Amino acid sequence: MTIKVQREEFIQTVNEAISDWDKERLVSLVMEGLGSGFMPIEITGQVLLPVLQKACREIDSHDISFAELLLLADTIKAALDILIPKIRESLNETTVKGRVIIGTVKGDIHELGKNLVAAVFESGGYRVTDLGKDVPTDDFIRAAEKEKADVIAASTLMTPTLISIEELLKEVRARKLKIKTIIGGWATSPEFARKVGADAWADDALDGLFKLDRLMVGQNHD
Amino acid sequence: MTKRLVSVSFEPSGRTVDVPAGTDLFRLMANLGLKHSNTCGGKGKCGKCKVKIEEGFNALNPPTETELKHLLPEEVGQGYRLACAVRVPPVPFFSVRSLSSGPSTQILQTEGTPVYVLPDPAVKKYAIRLSQTGLFREEHILSELKERYGVTCRMDYTALTMLPAAIERGKTSVTCTVYCKKTVTAIEPGNTTGKCLGFAVDIGTTKLALYLVDLNSGKELVFSASPNPQVLYGDDVMSRISFAMARKGNLIILQKILLKEMARLISDCCVNAGISPNWIYEGCVAGNTCMVQLFLGMSPRNLAFFPYNNISRRGVTVRTGELPVRLPVHQAARIHTLPLIAGFVGADTVAARLAVELHDFRKPQMLLDIGTNTEVVLSDGDGSIACSCASGPAFEGMHITHGMKASSSSIDRVSIDPETLEVAYSTIDGAKPAGICGSGIASAIAELVKAGVIGLNGRFRDDLSRRTKRIKTVNGKAVEFVLAWRHETAVDTDISISQKDVVEVQKAKAAIYTGCTLLMKQRGITADHIESLVVAGAFGQFVDKESVRTIGMFPEVGSDRVHEVGNAAGTGARIALISLPKREEAERMARATEYYELAADPDFTGTYARAMLFPQRHDRDAGN
Numbered sequence: 001m002t003i004k005v006q007r008e009e010f011i012q013t014v015n016e017a018i019s020d021w022d023k024e025r026l027v028s029l030v031m032e033g034l035g036s037g038f039m040p041i042e043i044t045g046q047v048l049l050p051v052l053q054k055a056c057r058e059i060d061s062h063d064i065s066f067a068e069l070l071l072l073a074d075t076i077k078a079a080l081d082i083l084i085p086k087i088r089e090s091l092n093e094t095t096v097k098g099r100v101i102i103g104t105v106k107g108d109i110h111e112l113g114k115n116l117v118a119a120v121f122e123s124g125g126y127r128v129t130d131l132g133k134d135v136p137t138d139d140f141i142r143a144a145e146k147e148k149a150d151v152i153a154a155s156t157l158m159t160p161t162l163i164s165i166e167e168l169l170k171e172v173r174a175r176k177l178k179i180k181t182i183i184g185g186w187a188t189s190p191e192f193a194r195k196v197g198a199d200a201w202a203d204d205a206l207d208g209l210f211k212l213d214r215l216m217v218g219q220n221h222d
Numbered sequence: 223m224t225k226r227l228v229s230v231s232f233e234p235s236g237r238t239v240d241v242p243a244g245t246d247l248f249r250l251m252a253n254l255g256l257k258h259s260n261t262c263g264g265k266g267k268c269g270k271c272k273v274k275i276e277e278g279f280n281a282l283n284p285p286t287e288t289e290l291k292h293l294l295p296e297e298v299g300q301g302y303r304l305a306c307a308v309r310v311p312p313v314p315f316f317s318v319r320s321l322s323s324g325p326s327t328q329i330l331q332t333e334g335t336p337v338y339v340l341p342d343p344a345v346k347k348y349a350i351r352l353s354q355t356g357l358f359r360e361e362h363i364l365s366e367l368k369e370r371y372g373v374t375c376r377m378d379y380t381a382l383t384m385l386p387a388a389i390e391r392g393k394t395s396v397t398c399t400v401y402c403k404k405t406v407t408a409i410e411p412g413n414t415t416g417k418c419l420g421f422a423v424d425i426g427t428t429k430l431a432l433y434l435v436d437l438n439s440g441k442e443l444v445f446s447a448s449p450n451p452q453v454l455y456g457d458d459v460m461s462r463i464s465f466a467m468a469r470k471g472n473l474i475i476l477q478k479i480l481l482k483e484m485a486r487l488i489s490d491c492c493v494n495a496g497i498s499p500n501w502i503y504e505g506c507v508a509g510n511t512c513m514v515q516l517f518l519g520m521s522p523r524n525l526a527f528f529p530y531n532n533i534s535r536r537g538v539t540v541r542t543g544e545l546p547v548r549l550p551v552h553q554a555a556r557i558h559t560l561p562l563i564a565g566f567v568g569a570d571t572v573a574a575r576l577a578v579e580l581h582d583f584r585k586p587q588m589l590l591d592i593g594t595n596t597e598v599v600l601s602d603g604d605g606s607i608a609c610s611c612a613s614g615p616a617f618e619g620m621h622i623t624h625g626m627k628a629s630s631s632s633i634d635r636v637s638i639d640p641e642t643l644e645v646a647y648s649t650i651d652g653a654k655p656a657g658i659c660g661s662g663i664a665s666a667i668a669e670l671v672k673a674g675v676i677g678l679n680g681r682f683r684d685d686l687s688r689r690t691k692r693i694k695t696v697n698g699k700a701v702e703f704v705l706a707w708r709h710e711t712a713v714d715t716d717i718s719i720s721q722k723d724v725v726e727v728q729k730a731k732a733a734i735y736t737g738c739t740l741l742m743k744q745r746g747i748t749a750d751h752i753e754s755l756v757v758a759g760a761f762g763q764f765v766d767k768e769s770v771r772t773i774g775m776f777p778e779v780g781s782d783r784v785h786e787v788g789n790a791a792g793t794g795a796r797i798a799l800i801s802l803p804k805r806e807e808a809e810r811m812a813r814a815t816e817y818y819e820l821a822a823d824p825d826f827t828g829t830y831a832r833a834m835l836f837p838q839r840h841d842r843d844a845g846n
Contacts, residue, residue, distance in 0.1 A: 063699065064679075065679045065680040065681045065724075065725060065728070065834075066680070066728065066729070066834065067679060067725075067728055067831060067834030067835055068679050068680075068681070070827070070830070070831040070834065071832070074827060074828060074831055106527065107526060107527025107528050108527075109528045109819075109821050109822060110821060112827050133528075134528050158460060158526075159265060159460050159461060159463075160463050160464045160467060160525075160526030161526065161527060162464075163467070163526075164527075189265075189266060189267070189288055190287050190288070191286055191287065191288055
């Protein structure tokens with residue numbers, strides 16, 4: 001009973017810190033939570049990601065503004081930055097869900113969304129190698145081979161750099177890599193994903209995690 | 223295998239063409255010059271190229287996911303589709319109704335400010351009296367130019383070919399056109415020194431403004447303006463770049479359509495001024511980097527990929543004969559494009575900067591050129607630093623539900639009574655409203671914030687909907703605010719501001735505010751240090767300062783230090799046209815201005831996210 005109360009109280013206060021965009025308080029709450037026995041993956045999976053998921057739904061129904069989503073994501077990111085290294089440590093060969101190479105493609109340096117996606121993937125139990133922004137096709141391929149990755153996740157915000165995604169996917173096919181691909185970012189669309197032969201397309205970070213889970217069990221486009 | 227020809231007719235014009243089945247409807251309409259108000263260049267992102275298929279609908283493939291996202295469920299059954307997703311089906315007849323027809327007349331921003339520059343143009347004409355002695359004529363003319371006018375130059379091939387006829391018809395005198403004090407480019411019979419004209423043009427992503435100028439006096443004779451015809455291939459620079467890269471031949475399409483429109487504008491000006499186009503010897507071009515490259519026929523591929531390197535940053539001089547479309551100017555005319563600063567800070571910014579005099583170099587001055595891309599230049603004693611903000615076209619009335627360009631019957635001012643939430647508005651020409659223009663949007667949103675209808679986070683407050691019918695709700699949530707009821711308008715629908723519109727404005731103003739803030743941070747100064755904030759672009763000219771303050775678009779600089787200058791880029795192009803020294807100054811300035819890449823600043827996201835909120839009132843009153 002007390003544990004349950006404690007948990008609810010914890011979730012409540014964390015939620016308050018997030019809605020106040022109070023990074024410092026959120027970070028200290030998370031540290032406290034870890035101290036009192038919460039598992040990192042519990043905090044992300046049961047507290048942080050549900051808030052983000054709710055926010056993503058609410059942006060569509062105009063229950064929160066775009067600015068609020070951005071600030072909220074920025075706040076949550078601060079907590080994820082602490083939790084992710086711990087999650088990474090706790091994952092071993094049997095518990096890790098899969099290995100993902102992620103990056104913003106060559107010619108584009110917008111990585112705000114990609115960073116959040118990477119954080120969400122990691123908190124979802126994946127081992128993520130983030131190659132950053134303006135990543136050439138070769139770097140994706142090399143990293144994927146080195147890490148024996150299951151999935152390459154590529155993103156772009158700008159329309160002209162869709163070409164770089166196309167090039168990357170061509171290369172993955174040309175090399176007959178046994179690797180799944182998922183793409184996202186403002187410039188992309190489900191039609192584009194199909195056209196260039198990506199295995200999946202994601203609308204946002206949580207949709208990405210959902211699609212990633214499905215890719216791992218062999219389901220491509222819905 | 224020949225593809226079956228389909229007779230495609232377009233309503234309401236009734237225009238009919240025969241095309242092979244499988245033709246892309248979006249491109250077809252673009253090629254025919256049928257305007258659809260797309261903003262994404264046919265990529266299925268904006269949903270603005272909606273058409274109604276009146277015949278042949280059943281032969282089409284089912285709507286794509288993207289189409290379904292942009293179409294209402296009831297529209298799908300009635301034959302509504304997005305032109306960019308439709309290929310002409312193999313049926314004998316196919317009929318399409320275009321749904322978006324833009325307003326016909328536009329108030330374009332072309333009011334230049336008076337320029338006080340001593341004319342010293344690149345093109346000068348000198349009359350030479352011919353001697354009757356039998357010397358070589360070319361040498362005689364060149365030595366006369368040197369002795370009488372102090373100009374040492376040579377004669378180019380074109381001028382030489384004009385010489386025999388000029389001597390024969392001119393008998394006692396000829397007139398030499400000298401370019402940049404170096405080259406005789408043309409020779410005419412008699413004394414024609416009084417007829418020496420040039421044009422200056424500002425090629426905007428959305429509109430073109432062209433001025434015909436007397437090079438002797440430096441006076442503007444007439445101007446003409448029109449929308450940039452490349453809009454058919456995408457509303458913003460990025461979608462034009464994508465189009466130019468998509469297929470071989472697209473680049474020349476963009477260049478030619480632009481040159482043809484320029485040719486039309488020059489002709490217009492000549493007719494209005496009653497002057498022959500043959501007296502036009504030079505043109506001076508300002509525009510963003512992409513527009514300048516498209517004008518020159520240079521692929522904008524370099525602008526598609528970070529780090530957006532410039533191919534060349536110097537000003538370029540071309541002979542009109544080298545362009546793929548003949549412009550109505552003198553055959554020896556040159557066109558000069560102003561220098562560029564960076565991939566996204568172009569000749570328009572250089573021109574704007576040229577037009578804005580710095581009175582005191584020691585005090586920081588900030589120049590903002592508001593457009594689809596907003597450029598910011600911060601100058602002080604140590605030089606200049608510039609950035610480009612992706613403000614988007616919200617303040618040009620685009621991406622806004624009831625947005626329109628600043629033209630007849632657009633709402634330009636709004637006031638809302640904070641007690642009753644009743645609305646008073648005005649339209650540009652007093653006509654019944656058909657939509658809201660950029661300044662109207664800023665004004666409406668500022669009033670909604672002041673009246674508390676929108677919170678500082680940009681969200682509509684739900685609890686006010688009981689107080690007024692103007693707040694429309696869906697499931698108890700406020701989603702829009704009606705400015706003008708259907709019976710008051712010219713468009714048979716309520717004109718309102720939606721939640722989405724507020725977000726668009728928040729994004730636009732946050733982009734501008736963030737650019738200014740990060741540049742100031744780079745220089746280690748705050749808004750208090752800014753001696754003057756110069757706002758160029760049509761938006762700045764028409765909007766009231768109070769609205770801009772309320773929504774928090776600029777740094778918190780006192781109203782007395784904010785100045786609006788209208789189309790500074792156009793003014794700068796005219797200055798560079800009539801003054802060679804100023805043109806050289808532009809060249810130096812472009813080199814001395816440092817470019818700052820906002821997207822690479824680690825503080826960008828945080829600053830941008832916070833800038834999206836509307837500022838607290840007491841902050842504004844305190845002026846900090």
